[in-house]
Amino acid sequence: MTSVTGLPTALVLERSSLFSELAESELSFLAQRAVRHQFSAGELVFEEGEPCAGLYVVESGHIRIFKSSSGGREQVLSIEGPGSSVAELPVFDGGAYPASVSALENTSLLFVSKQDFQALCLEHPQVALKVLKVVGARLRKLVGIIEELSFTTVRHRLAAYLLRLAQKEGKRSAEGVEFLLPAGNQELASQIGTVRELVSRNLSRLQSEGVLKLDGRTVIVNNMEALESEVSSAE
Amino acid sequence: MTSVTGLPTALVLERSSLFSELAESELSFLAQRAVRHQFSAGELVFEEGEPCAGLYVVESGHIRIFKSSSGGREQVLSIEGPGSSVAELPVFDGGAYPASVSALENTSLLFVSKQDFQALCLEHPQVALKVLKVVGARLRKLVGIIEELSFTTVRHRLAAYLLRLAQKEGKRSAEGVEFLLPAGNQELASQIGTVRELVSRNLSRLQSEGVLKLDGRTVIVNNMEALESEVSSAE
DNA sequence: CTGTAACCGTGACAAAAGTCATCGGCACCC
DNA sequence: GGGTGCCGATGACTTTTGTCACGGTTACAG
Numbered sequence: 001m002t003s004v005t006g007l008p009t010a011l012v013l014e015r016s017s018l019f020s021e022l023a024e025s026e027l028s029f030l031a032q033r034a035v036r037h038q039f040s041a042g043e044l045v046f047e048e049g050e051p052c053a054g055l056y057v058v059e060s061g062h063i064r065i066f067k068s069s070s071g072g073r074e075q076v077l078s079i080e081g082p083g084s085s086v087a088e089l090p091v092f093d094g095g096a097y098p099a100s101v102s103a104l105e106n107t108s109l110l111f112v113s114k115q116d117f118q119a120l121c122l123e124h125p126q127v128a129l130k131v132l133k134v135v136g137a138r139l140r141k142l143v144g145i146i147e148e149l150s151f152t153t154v155r156h157r158l159a160a161y162l163l164r165l166a167q168k169e170g171k172r173s174a175e176g177v178e179f180l181l182p183a184g185n186q187e188l189a190s191q192i193g194t195v196r197e198l199v200s201r202n203l204s205r206l207q208s209e210g211v212l213k214l215d216g217r218t219v220i221v222n223n224m225e226a227l228e229s230e231v232s233s234a235e
Numbered sequence: 236m237t238s239v240t241g242l243p244t245a246l247v248l249e250r251s252s253l254f255s256e257l258a259e260s261e262l263s264f265l266a267q268r269a270v271r272h273q274f275s276a277g278e279l280v281f282e283e284g285e286p287c288a289g290l291y292v293v294e295s296g297h298i299r300i301f302k303s304s305s306g307g308r309e310q311v312l313s314i315e316g317p318g319s320s321v322a323e324l325p326v327f328d329g330g331a332y333p334a335s336v337s338a339l340e341n342t343s344l345l346f347v348s349k350q351d352f353q354a355l356c357l358e359h360p361q362v363a364l365k366v367l368k369v370v371g372a373r374l375r376k377l378v379g380i381i382e383e384l385s386f387t388t389v390r391h392r393l394a395a396y397l398l399r400l401a402q403k404e405g406k407r408s409a410e411g412v413e414f415l416l417p418a419g420n421q422e423l424a425s426q427i428g429t430v431r432e433l434v435s436r437n438l439s440r441l442q443s444e445g446v447l448k449l450d451g452r453t454v455i456v457n458n459m460e461a462l463e464s465e466v467s468s469a470e
Numbered sequence: 471c472t473g474t475a476a477c478c479g480t481g482a483c484a485a486a487a488g489t490c491a492t493c494g495g496c497a498c499c500c
Numbered sequence: 501g502g503g504t505g506c507c508g509a510t511g512a513c514t515t516t517t518g519t520c521a522c523g524g525t526t527a528c529a530g
Contacts, residue, residue, distance in 0.1 A: 067378065067381070067382050067385070067386075069382075069385075069386040069470055070469040070470060071386070071469060071470045073385075073386060075381060075382065075385040075386070077378065077381065089367075089371050089374060090371075092364075092367050092368070092371060093367075093368055093371040093372070095371075095375070098374070098375050098378050099378060125360040125363065128360065128363045128364060128367065129327075129363060131367060132324075132327050132328075132363065132366060132367060132370070133327070133328055135367070135370055135371070135374065136324050136325075136327060136328040136330075136370070137328070138374065139324060139333070139370065139373065139374055139377065140330070140333050142374065142377040142378065142381065143302065143312065143333050143334060143377065145381055146302065146310060146312065146377065146380055146381055146384065147302050147304075147310065149381065149384040149385055149428075150302070150304075150308075150310040150384055150428045151302075151304040151306070151308060151310070153515090153516065153517090154516075154517075155516090184476090184477065184478085185477075185478065185479095186476095186477080186478095193384075193385045194517075194518085195517085195518065195519085196477090196478085197478095197479085197480085197517095197518075197519080197520095198516090198517070198518075200478065200479055200480080201479080201480080204479075204480085234305040234306055235304055235305060235306045388485090388486065388487085389486075389487070390486090419506095419507070419508085420507075420508065420509095421507080421508095429487075429488085430487085430488065430489085431507090431508085432487095432488075432489080432490095432508095432509085432510085433486090433487065433488075435508060435509055435510080436509085436510080439509075439510085471530105472529100472530085473528105473529090473530085474527100474528090474529085474530100475526105475527090475528090475529105476525100476526085476527085476528105477524100477525085477526085477527105478523105478524085478525080478526100479522105479523090479524085479525100480521100480522085480523090480524105481520105481521090481522090482519100482520090482521090483518100483519080483520085483521105484517100484518085484519075484520100485516105485517080485518075485519090486515105486516080486517070486518085487514100487515080487516070487517080488513105488514085488515075488516085489512100489513080489514075489515090490511105490512090490513085490514100491510100491511090491512090491513105492509100492510085492511085493508105493509085493510085493511105494507105494508090494509085495506105495507085495508085495509105496505105496506090496507085496508105497504100497505090497506085497507105498503105498504085498505090498506105499502105499503090499504085499505105500501105500502095500503085500504105
């Protein structure tokens with residue numbers, strides 16, 4: 001749970017990627033109008049297709065942006081932590097939210113209404129430039145997802161996912177590089193674009209091949225080279 | 236081939252989605268600096284990973300934005316015609332081109348250097364807003380591609396593609412809705428994210444099921460309802 | 471303790487996707 | 501005409517993906 005008092009709103013905003021360059025006065029303008037919303041794990045923030053009311057800045061916790069299929073599958077587009085913002089885009093082009101957002105853990109978000117944000121943008125063109133940066137990064141990420149979905153197998157995507165984790169979170173231990181999976185198989189499947197069972201099977205297979213060892217959610221990569229070559233192998 | 240004289244450059248720019256709101260003076264500023272490049276069918280405009288030198292506005296013809304895999308497959312992200320611009324984004328965030336671009340036909344492009352464009356943006360904030368609009372539309376399109384790749388089959392994507400064409404280009408004829416495929420099987424495959432053979436097979440199958448009739452590149456959809464229900468069927 | 475729910479692993483299958491090789495047609499060029 | 505190259509169709513096969521059903525574990529509530 002987030003501390004009840006927490007940081008002053010203005011400070012949270014200042015540390016966000018979108019508003020980091022604003023002057024004192026603008027920050028307090030925003031801070032006064034921003035509304036704090038709390039979400040518990042799994043709760044829906046908004047759903048694809050809803051008209052866009054405004055954007056959110058993550059204060060604490062993590063959220064996931066995702067599409068869902070009529071068959072019940074989900075595809076995660078991005079996961080955002082403290083300082084990130086969500087839905088800058090529909091605020092601009094006036095369209096509906098293009099995807100749904102839910103909280104991964106207990107999460108605190110600051111809501112900024114469309115009107116307030118647009119007013120701010122008119123007065124401060126550098127905010128629009130920031131938005132462009134953020135949106136640009138998002139676009140590159142989406143292109144990466146398309147590339148993976150279109151060209152690679154589930155096994156490849158899983159290996160790439162594990163490698164990323166190992167590089168970011170992994171600690172060297174006696175047996176290899178060790179880290180914790182941040183989610184269950186179902187969630188993992190949504191993130192790499194497949195179903196629960198395939199994640200389970202491919203993890204087992206990597207284990208039986210001696211690439212890694214599993215113990216609950218703890219992963220120990222015994223053979224980093226094998227994992228790397230799995231990822232860079234041509235397709 | 237584009238007429239040799241063609242339209243005055245300033246007029247072409249004015250009709251582009253990015254620069255449509257500029258005043259006379261800015262248009263001629265740009266027009267003087269923009270460089271016309273001609274490409275023949277299939278020619279590469281730039282390649283993924285190259286440092287970004289500037290952006291292009293399509294004067295005539297069509298281009299395709301695509302990723303390619305090491306195995307030789309390609310995935311088309313977007314196709315742009317006259318008035319559209321390409322690579323607005325990397326001009327902003329300073330990164331490399333995230334994908335490659337090639338000409339689909341004989342095509343004439345106007346090149347605007349990074350420097351000129353940035354100078355313009357600083358003076359005219361409304362250009363940045365336009366960029367945001369364009370990038371926004373692109374982002375929505377990419378999300379759509381991800382959704383299709385992640386949730387649907389080749390058959391479904393092909394049906395959706397055909398339906399789109401039928402609605403945009405189709406003429407009612409005695410036997411049904413008729414239109415021309417704008418490309419060969421290979422290119423079609425790149426656009427819906429699969430390989431040549433699967434396009435061929437699925438087209439044949441749709442034909443043998445009586446949904447449509449093929450004659451070279453001419454398609455006649457005999458059973459529009461069947462095609463529609465194919466597309467909207469849950470997955 | 472016991473029922474229930476969530477999660478994981480797995481076998482058995484079915485369907486889809488992709489690969490490889492081959493054949494036929496068509497256009498174009500000496 | 502004969503050669504060459506490009507394109508589409510298709511059969512045979514493999515791999516990958518996805519589905520369904522089930523059983524086991526764990527954790528938590530009553």
